[in-house]
Amino acid sequence: MSYRILLLALISGMLFTTCSDMPEHYETYEDYPIYEGTDLGVRYQPERTEFRLWSPAVTAARVRIYEDALGGEALQTLPLERSDAGTWYAALEGDQAGRYYTFQVRSEGAWLEEKPDPYARVVGTNGQRGMIIDLDSTDPEGWQQDRRRVTVQPTDAIIYELHVRDLSIAGNSGIQHKGKFLGLTETGTTSPDGLSTGLDHIREMGVTHVHILPAFDFRSIDESDPARFRYNWGYDPQNYNVPEGTYSTDPKDGAVRIREFKQMVQAFHRAGIGVILDVVYNHTGDTDKSVFNQLVPGYYYRHWEDGRFSDASACGNETASERAMVRNYIIESVRYWAEEYHLDGFRFDLMGIHDIETMNAVSSALHIMDPSILVYGEGWTAGDSPLPYEDRALKRFTHRLDGVAAFSDNIRDGIKGHVFTPDDRGFASGKLGLKETIKFGIVASTDHPQIEYDSVLWLDEARAWAASPTQTMTYVSCHDNHTLWDRLLNSQPDATEAERIRMQKLAGTIVLTSQGISFLHAGMEMLRTKYGVENSFESPDSINQIDWARKAQYAEVVDYFKGLIQMRKDHPAFRMTSTEMVQEHLQFLETEGTNFIAYTISGNANGDPWSDILVLLNGDLSDQDFDLPAGDWTPVLTEAGYREAGEADAKAGSITIPASTALVLMR
Incomplete structure (x- = not known):
């Protein structure tokens, strides 16, 4: 090759490199193109695997293929080519099942960190790499016949909130797979007193649904080293569309966590119990190093005008649900969980951070699939947000939501006392001045001619906030803050145990005889204690575990709650479905x-x-x-x-x- 030809070739290559390294220019995130396809992420077939990433503003993108979940050199690096509506695409020929992958993008002249794609459905250890598998191979035997629990009306639901690990981890649970998804599939398990535990206990109580604290892949627990285990509730999302590895028997093999999660759902369905997943789309567990920020810099988050990440979650960031591709992501994610895992409902953490339009779109997408799927959330934020106040899915705007319920902090605090004042008493513990607040809770936050709204505490404005009883979650305690029993110990320290038991039973009776959707904290029926720890998200198992000895110790209380649940199920008068019906x-x-x-x-x-x-x-x-x-x-x-x-x-x-x-x- 002559010198002139070589020089022209080099110049041509330089020009090509320079042109390909020029980013697309967008004035704002709202100008980013919207991809309408449903094939983002990885799609496996035995003959080829396809990769598609949406990241409009980066200059280059690639996929790396690995043999192992952690460590080792990449077997192959596959460049992605620009494709439709801000996406990057490539296909890898041959059967890639069992291999791991990462995406990587080039932005502002540098390659960012390798991550699984936001749409990853399978990951390996610690969620650092995606995994290529045939999802059909993860179905347990009989999965095609598995069906969601049929719930005619939302108010028919009696929900039991639990943490996967808490229910089985105690030494007296009689459960073999302690702390695992499989622990919730075991039947015939008993405590040393010979009483049922785990799944059998939940079925015995008669509840209609379990609400499982976050069980998607979260980042706070090291899946590679069980000896370094640190307890966590899971409100630090990492990979939204994948079950958490520490709850599986093999975190490295992405197929195992999926199969065992499905086995858990299947076991509950066979027991006639629906499964609701606690979802946390309002923030990510990491900010700068998250999957979203490393692959689509900046887009998925809200920012203040000076460029700082806004933080209505009090966890360092908040997602921008009002942006088209964030909204699409949330909708596609819940649809995926409902379709692939047959889930019966979703509880939205800090739902007030999301915009009303997104929550209504989520509800619509799910209820087209199955009208009985339950959707509810916390109608508040943990801080201020750039999202306009009137656009937020807050409790006060619940009447503008369609098919979505919100937790009633009115009846919660009315029953036991203000949640952030640990020694405050409520109606059930003898405090005066709360009658109207309790009455407001009894009619499920709806409009009723006998309620004096000016006297209802913890209302943003003196009016009903729910359009119907189906929009109110009626509860007195949950994983947050003290258990009800610990709260009664704080607020009534001079009362006898017998007196506090009466208060606990009264609180439960108010919940289960009031209108709305009943919600119970696991272990409430056996006077569950966390030994005074108010928020136990990082406390050890010794604090968080359900102590099954209490089932025998407080058998009379367990039976009382079992009877309460049965009475509510027997009598639809406690489960009215419209404001007009309650008024009448x-x-x-x-x-x-x-x-x-x-x-x-x-x-x-x-x-x-x-x-x-x-x-x-x-x-x-x-x-x-x-x-x-x-x-x-x-x-x-x-x-x-x-x-x-x-x-x-x-x-x-x-x-x-x-x-x-x-x-x-x-x-």
Whole structure:
């Protein structure tokens, strides 16, 4: 080759390199092109594997193929070519099953870190590399026949919130696969007292759904070294579309965690129990080094005008759900979990960080798939946000959401006291001045002519915030903050254990007889304690585990809650589906006590076999007398528990309701 030809070739190559290294120019993130396809990430076939990454503003992109989940040199580096609507594409011929991959992009003259793609569905150890597999190979036997639990109305749901590890990790759980997805599949397990544990206990309690704390791949636990295990709740997302490896028996093999998660879902479905996943799309566990920021710099996050990451999550960042490709990502992710894993619902962490339009789009996409899928979330943020206030999916705007429910902190704090004041008392522990707040919770945050909204505490404005009972999550405790039992120990330190047990039972009765969607914290029925630790997200198993010895120790309380759940399931009057129905059938009665509530649900409400129901809630620390409405009333729920109508003598005239106790009667 002549010198002139060589020089021209070099110049030509330089020109090519320079042109390919020029980024696409966009004035704002809103100018980025929108990719409408559904093939982002990795698509495997035995004859070839296709890779597609959406990252419009970078100058180059590539895929690296590895033999192992961690360490080792890349077997191959595959350049990606610019393709449609800001995507980069390549195909690798041959069967790549079992190999690992990373994506990498070039931005501002430098190659950023290698990461699995945001849409990764399979990863290896610690989620550092994606894995190429045939997803069909992860289906357990009988998976094609697995079906979601049919829930006719959202208010029919009775949800039991649990952490995968907590339920099985205790030495007295009788469960073999402790702390694993498989631990929740085991049947026939018992405590040393011979009482059912794990899945059998949940089925025995009669709840309709389990709500599982984050079980997607999160970053705070080292999957490669069990000896260095650090407990975490999982609210630090890393790879959203992949089950967490520490809950599997082999974190390295991405197929194992998927198969075992499916086995868990399948086991619950066989027991007649739906599975709800706690999802955390509002922030990522890392910011600069996250999958999103290393592959699509800046786009997935909100920023203040000076360029700083905004932080409404109080975790260092917040995602920008209002941007088209972020919204599409969230929708596609929940659809994937619902389709691939047959999930029955989703709980959105800090839902108020998301915009209303995105939450409605999520609800629409899921309910087209299956109208019974439950969608609910926390209608608040943990800090300020650049997202306009009126666009946020906050509790006060729940009536603008469609098919989405929000947690009621009104009834939660009304029952036990203000959540951020650990020694504050509530209605159930004898504090006065909370009757209207409890009444507001009883009608599930809806519009009712007998509620004095100016007297309801913890309302942004004096009005109902839910359009119907189906939009309110009625609860008193969850994984956050103290367990209810620990809260009662803090707020009523001088009370006897028997007195606190009555308060715990009263609190549970308010939850399970109120309208809305019932939500229970796992272990509440056995007076679960975390030994005074308020937020146990990093506490050891000794704090977080469910101690199955308490099931025998407090058997009477367990039976009481079991009866409460059964009564709610037996009687649709406690599960009304519209504001109009509640207004028509539920009436509060005049009472003398300062901390005493009485109301009736009349007219065979919602098709109930009982014509008239009378609910009496005595939050006072002393006994209360009450004149019954005319007629003969049969007690069906007393301090001793739930009894079918006809098993007790009918009452008329005046009755006495013991301190810190609920009574339900039927006519």
